[in-house]
Amino acid sequence: MSGSVLGDLFKISTWGESHGKGLGVVIDGCPAGLELNEEDIQSDLDRRKPGQSPFTTPRKEGDKVEILSGVFKAKTTGTPISLIIYNKNQRSKDYTKLKDVYRPGHSDYSYDLKYGFRDYRGSGRASGRETAARVAAGAVARKVLAELGVKIRAYTASIGPVKIDPENTKIETRLDNFLYMPDQKAAKKAEKYLTELMEDNNSSGGTIECRVENIPEGLGEPVFDKSDALLARAIMSIGAVKGVEIGSGFKAAEMTGHQHNDFYQYDEDQEISKLTNNAGGTLGGITDGSEIVLRAAVKATPSIEKTQSTVNKAGENIELNIHGRHDPVIVPRAVVVVEAMTALTLVDLLLKQMTTRLEYIKKVF
């Protein structure tokens, strides 16, 4: 139980290091009868792939996914789906000089404390590259959800001090710039901000917002498996994320009950609707059919060329400049990872909801 397994019913088991032979994931519990091919998965992986903009590492990673099992005649069979992405273009040599140095903001030191030693090549298992397996699994989860009309869309909501303006935001335009911001003006400003940071060999944090439309009602379980709790865990498990909020989030702390409560009313069709969505789509941890809205705070890329103070294993305080091919900002590439984690969480809750009512059982059997 080294922490690489997620989900109870749609259970994924990921593996792989950034400079090993490859990485992959086994999905145990995908329902039978889903149409699935490699292109379905590849399109999500391509959004995570580096080398596509001035604001990601120029490192080229092919990231071609291969389905090894669990699909027969283009449909899932209900048995484990094994996905593999072979590593290409690794330069392990770059890292041997870092093997005795603890890079600030990386997990070099904490891994050594945990295991006594570590695979130091490109952060090994702690590399952001590990998220490729999440995205691959997430693409399958998303396909299951799409069968019910669920739509999951994340985007960059801020880069450093530059935030999207709700007035200028059109979610459909989020892929129209390198930073995946749905506000083109903000994107321009953010690009300028990043360019300056890069000249200073520095990097930037940012935030990601994710919206889920058309989610079935009733997802999430009372107490510990609330939909927002499991989403928070899933999103916070992405390496660089330092905070997660749902709906009103941290603003809720400054609001009164009367301000925060979403009032109900019957709409014209005599359907129940809410006047606001401070809850962010979940009440008591259970979805009510309104849009799920969540946000994640992402820290800046820790690998920077700018001089930092640190230590080596020889007992010395040293100055460190990390050369190499690093993203000046993680946020845009993490957007699809947030979508994947959201999809993986929701599909598991969807399957659980199948088992919560006797009347559902009688419908099926």
Next chain:
Amino acid sequence: MSGSVLGDLFKISTWGESHGKGLGVVIDGCPAGLELNEEDIQSDLDRRKPGQSPFTTPRKEGDKVEILSGVFKAKTTGTPISLIIYNKNQRSKDYTKLKDVYRPGHSDYSYDLKYGFRDYRGSGRASGRETAARVAAGAVARKVLAELGVKIRAYTASIGPVKIDPENTKIETRLDNFLYMPDQKAAKKAEKYLTELMEDNNSSGGTIECRVENIPEGLGEPVFDKSDALLARAIMSIGAVKGVEIGSGFKAAEMTGHQHNDFYQYDEDQEISKLTNNAGGTLGGITDGSEIVLRAAVKATPSIEKTQSTVNKAGENIELNIHGRHDPVIVPRAVVVVEAMTALTLVDLLLKQMTTRLEYIKKVF
């Protein structure tokens, strides 16, 4: 799997409704040999108990815990520990008039969507009262951790717009006021703010901060079971929490890599230390021995007497004033719940860490 089970090795299974016969928890996996008696648990429960200040509901709940199993001659035996708290002083009648109304900010509507019907007495399983079982289990977890010197302390960091000032904050004084704020000046202001809100039949949100000192190194597992991810899930599972952050949290989004990275240095004893703690005690999800710092945003009590618009099951839009005995702010009573959830998460990771190195196995066998 209705979501009331938490933990892999220190596994708790909670049960109970606010207006049923009682509530409780079964702990499966507490190590044998721990000294434990009911007073150890009661003292934490007493901090959650209402009726102790002008800022909590005057409702009296005895909340006396009883140990039913798993302890022999004042020591845990390694077998399940069953804890029970019988309900007293319930007034179910208060709720029958609410059974056909969807209270804003409550889970009445989402429970009906999930299950088709609900136990409407005092929110049933969705009641904040459910957290008593968490606090009881958390007290046991905390005792295990205390054997290794771990200290978990949470406190109110803000009430509505009133925040504690780091300059005036002394963590030792956090229990010296009704609001559990470690800044006595801020506490005064917050009490005034609350008093005014209460006159308006309104309620307030706030934030809770939690600090863990002397945590063993190496806790947390790569990828999905990162210590911060599991903490986020645990904290977000508390009913009223809308956001969670670790270390720098949402501020990280505005910082550069050079600002955010915690630089290492050797201290006088040639021990590795960090100049800052933006990471909040965990890197790559694994504890490095520095203090864990996390924060939660808590929404305002949804039950307010101030008039709200909502709907009933008869298909009518109605005006609602919720009378009864409700907390004007949840935050102070939730402080010990945050501590409990933190303890439960960390003790599970502690037990997991026991199994991660071959050399540990050889030490024991």
Next chain:
Amino acid sequence: MSGSVLGDLFKISTWGESHGKGLGVVIDGCPAGLELNEEDIQSDLDRRKPGQSPFTTPRKEGDKVEILSGVFKAKTTGTPISLIIYNKNQRSKDYTKLKDVYRPGHSDYSYDLKYGFRDYRGSGRASGRETAARVAAGAVARKVLAELGVKIRAYTASIGPVKIDPENTKIETRLDNFLYMPDQKAAKKAEKYLTELMEDNNSSGGTIECRVENIPEGLGEPVFDKSDALLARAIMSIGAVKGVEIGSGFKAAEMTGHQHNDFYQYDEDQEISKLTNNAGGTLGGITDGSEIVLRAAVKATPSIEKTQSTVNKAGENIELNIHGRHDPVIVPRAVVVVEAMTALTLVDLLLKQMTTRLEYIKKVF
């Protein structure tokens, strides 16, 4: 994770010692909408209860079950169901003289090896009394299955050398004698055999057979969660069981492929049927709708008054005669426990089957 939790979706967490305050179980994941009251559970408990025949301990245990949560207006709500049975009529004093002695055939020694000490009162957690909680949970599982017409019936198939004869066996008559044998002639012989053994202060083993009719098709998961594998685990987890077999069982080892294979044919209604049922209702671990047939071998009660050689903690070899109130045979009281474990295993697989096809999901949502 001390081993007292069973099931993934219909998850039970049991607790309690034979001479503690009581024992119980929390069921997390029972579907909402099931009619349930205490009588439903009590009737199964009464079959396990001692003191009802010359062949069980004359010890009286009231074994009254109480539902503490999860049921509202006589229906399950989908939230945890907590069941409690308070202990009555314990005589802990009987056991203090045994606290430094390792009783042969009991787990006194292995518990000390595991935990370093043990609750020695009446075997503590290792007591057969622990199965009362299983029976209580099993009664709920059985009620869910009964909604689909599933019928689970176990009975005594042999006591020592006395076996039921298929020619004389009528399953409906299984409760017509103290030994729960469906062959009344065999029952007579077995009673005689037991009476003689009791005079010699000795005890007997036996076998239990369990049949499940009308089980839905498709239950069981490939590879590790085969229905027969999970049934074997569930049945073998009953303290005194030393062997489990399905269908042809150990006889299969002596059969040829042509003898063992169950041939298919279309019956008059053009439904597929099998000419034999050597498989015992499960092929590849998946139910095919035919009757599930399994058998368990149960060892003799280890507590006997007849002189045994053993050791004490003082380092001495001693002679031991265990006085007290013990069953001369465990088998009849274990019959309902086998039914309970079967029901718990099957209901979990039933809930899992709900999630295995995309078309099922579309039926529900």
Next chain:
Amino acid sequence: MSGSVLGDLFKISTWGESHGKGLGVVIDGCPAGLELNEEDIQSDLDRRKPGQSPFTTPRKEGDKVEILSGVFKAKTTGTPISLIIYNKNQRSKDYTKLKDVYRPGHSDYSYDLKYGFRDYRGSGRASGRETAARVAAGAVARKVLAELGVKIRAYTASIGPVKIDPENTKIETRLDNFLYMPDQKAAKKAEKYLTELMEDNNSSGGTIECRVENIPEGLGEPVFDKSDALLARAIMSIGAVKGVEIGSGFKAAEMTGHQHNDFYQYDEDQEISKLTNNAGGTLGGITDGSEIVLRAAVKATPSIEKTQSTVNKAGENIELNIHGRHDPVIVPRAVVVVEAMTALTLVDLLLKQMTTRLEYIKKVF
């Protein structure tokens, strides 16, 4: 949750079909610091491999295992170990003619009932070939156990009516004949028996016995996770196994308490020993340091050329002769699978035992 995940702490997730691209397993939770290379695993796989005797299918399967992750500089890192075995020499065409036929003794029919359709090439996921992934994972588990001196040895105990004779049995000689019997005389007889069966186009069942020496004390958890219960599940999950017994097994049913109880005595070194081992190494489900002894009944290979009656999907009763390359007996190739399942079960319990005592925690931290 399609049933291909096993273990709580040493968690394996297997995948693959007999005629897909390959099969494999991800191990999540192998302790860090174990020396591991591909040869360690290959030697176990080679024992399962067909084509090595007149009594296995002449089908050649290379079964070369490759380690894809989790090992760095020849040591396990504590992160997931991914193992892959690419399929070679598949002849899917052989199976297209069987796609509309339900083969007796196979899971064709039950898979169709479960999923609505199936991968019919060589039984797909239900193929015995699936066990290659178990053997690979088992080899790693076995290596962990070997670090503590644990020795797991299984062998063929009977083929059809031919049983090994304890008088002639030397466990060290078990690999000296094609059938893996530790009694060379019996092996000769069994070979003769099999040769005759093969001429009749038939197949045989048999039994496997497994012995575990030097097992640490205290493994196994009370109630549901008893060592014997988990072993029974693990062994019964092997496709062709119809029964499992521990120690005295089914003989226990005919024994008296005085016969069955293993009496304790102090040996010359004042160590506690047992005069017999009817318990089979586990009391109350917890190992006591004596040898674990278990037996499995294995049914005959269902694929036989001898004429059988069955049905096709077109609604017809047909005669079936299964041509192709099939083992006349599964038992010898299953011997290493039984060892693997035993190792996987015990290593998981070993890791759990690490967490059961407070004093162990204090030894490590």
